[in-house]
Amino acid sequence: MNTVLFVKANDRPMERSVSVKMYEQFLRSYKESHPHDTITEIDLYEVPLPYLGNKVIDAGNKAAKGLPMTTEERTLQRFVSSKLEQFISADKVVFAFPLWNLSAPAVLHSYLDYMHHPGKTFSYSEEGATGLLTDKKVALLNARGGVYAEDDRFEMAVNFVINHLSFFGITDITTCVIEGHHEFPDSGEKIIREGLQQVEEVAAGF
Numbered sequence: 001m002n003t004v005l006f007v008k009a010n011d012r013p014m015e016r017s018v019s020v021k022m023y024e025q026f027l028r029s030y031k032e033s034h035p036h037d038t039i040t041e042i043d044l045y046e047v048p049l050p051y052l053g054n055k056v057i058d059a060g061n062k063a064a065k066g067l068p069m070t071t072e073e074r075t076l077q078r079f080v081s082s083k084l085e086q087f088i089s090a091d092k093v094v095f096a097f098p099l100w101n102l103s104a105p106a107v108l109h110s111y112l113d114y115m116h117h118p119g120k121t122f123s124y125s126e127e128g129a130t131g132l133l134t135d136k137k138v139a140l141l142n143a144r145g146g147v148y149a150e151d152d153r154f155e156m157a158v159n160f161v162i163n164h165l166s167f168f169g170i171t172d173i174t175t176c177v178i179e180g181h182h183e184f185p186d187s188g189e190k191i192i193r194e195g196l197q198q199v200e201e202v203a204a205g206f
């Protein structure tokens with residue numbers, strides 16, 4: 001029995017969002033095929049995620065050093081830490097997000113900021129930084145209107161997330177992308193239908 005964390009980084013309604021459709025399809029298919037797993041969902045737009053900045057950094061530093069903290073710092077630290085521990089303890093994590101303006105939504109950036117914690121997600125040794133989450137399995141569900149080559153430097157959503165996860169030592173990453181439905185509007189419906197079919201199959205085998 002596995003614990004699975006579903007992270008949704010898109011607050012658009014499902015009927016107008018391909019990545020939310022992917023999320024729901026994956027979730028339904030996964031639940032059917034893995035009825036005994038424990039699933040937790042987190043909607044990154046539902047709770048305000050404080051930006052990484054002086055307050056969050058100071059709160060983290062003070063907590064690490066056991067220094068006195070203000071009530072606000074304690075609240076911030078507990079929030080960030082709860083998201084970090086939830087991510088670390090999941091056997092599998094599924095992220096769903098769109099490509100907007102070449103990048104991932106800002107909430108996903110904030111969420112990934114919280115995951116950078118020396119001693120928990122990576123550590124430093126003589127060889128440099130080493131990721132510590134080597135056993136975690138991840139699926140990425142992404143929708144983008146244009147078509148991008150894998151090494152396209154303008155694609156900073158999937159590549160952005162994969163780079164963060166790789167830094168944490170995660171290598172088992174399955175990526176589902178539905179793309180080109182804006183660039184090729186005549187085939188848009190077909191692209192989405194076939195992409196969702198693939199998502200269903202990937203979820204069943206994840």
Ligand SMILES: Cc1cc2nc3c(=O)[nH]c(=O)nc-3n(C[C@H](O)[C@H](O)[C@H](O)COP(=O)(O)O)c2cc1C
Nearest residue numbers: 016017018019020098099100101102143144145146
């Ligand atoms: C604000 C905004 C910015 C977008 N920027 C890009 C972009 O830079 N490149 C691209 O290929 N598509 C872009 N698109 C199209 C989206 O990638 C496409 O609508 C995709 O389906 C988004 O996922 P969603 O349907 O789950 O919201 C953009 C769409 C929106 C609404």
